[in-house]
Amino acid sequence: MPELPEVETTRLGITPWVLQKIIIDVKIRESRLRWPIPQNIKDKLLNREIFSVKRRAKYLLLETNNGSAIIHLGMSGSLRIIKNSEPASKHDHFDIVFSDGLALRFRDPRRFGSFLWSKNPLSHSLLNKLGPEPLESTFTGTYLWETARKRKVTIKQFIMNAQIVVGVGNIYASESLFMAGINPRRQAGRISKIRMEELVISIKKILKQAINAGGTTLRDFHNSDGGDGYFKTKLSVYDRKCRPCLSCAAPISMVVIGQRSTFYCKNCQT
């Protein structure tokens, strides 16, 4: 499912279709998501204009002059632009319908996504304790190194912790650690400052490359046109168990860290 690049791809894809559009209906077919969709969300959105589409971590924010819709895609969610007349299928949970006959449709088979409302989304309890955005200048090697002092979790779990840094999910955690040559099981507090600088550079590079490729499609992810992302072809380690390391040709290892599959090269990553 979507990590930061997939959410950003979605944001870029939907923005031209929803910006400055007037919402004339909100159709909710299934309100049981990660949290129930608030019953008053239609009233909040009706007749409002979307004046910006922002992203914070993996949350999309549709801003109106009265507050913002907060959308999270969970593990299997996607947003598409459709004609309002297009029939809905099984896991199409809600549509935001615009006056021009188009609609924004949310699909999420596993229902880990969410659709919430907040007057001030950055102060919402889900967003107000998040760490820095990985692509912003506040995310530095010094920050990561200092924050990791005395932390015993593995470096992979550490960079996947949204209180430390947002947007790094299971795929790009493995990919970034490979690029930085760091073993994903190493304790976060036992990595030198120099290597943390390397890691931050790698995270930024990997995320930017993935955004430029339109995200990664393995199973569920589709962009706002319903198409695939192309970063899969650039994955170095993720989903490549037993296949040759692109750097040294040793077979890629898979281990479970924090209940998540983790891919790395035993030879190149120390």
Add this chain to the structure above:
DNA sequence: CTAAGGACCTGTCGGC
């Protein structure tokens, strides 16, 4: 406070 594990869901895939 940190860390570990369970929980929430449905769909798909591989093995027998």
Add this chain to the structure above:
DNA sequence: TGCCGACAGGTCCTTA
């Protein structure tokens, strides 16, 4: 072909 377990890109919550 059918069944069954393992697994899937997230992250909150409880417990120790």
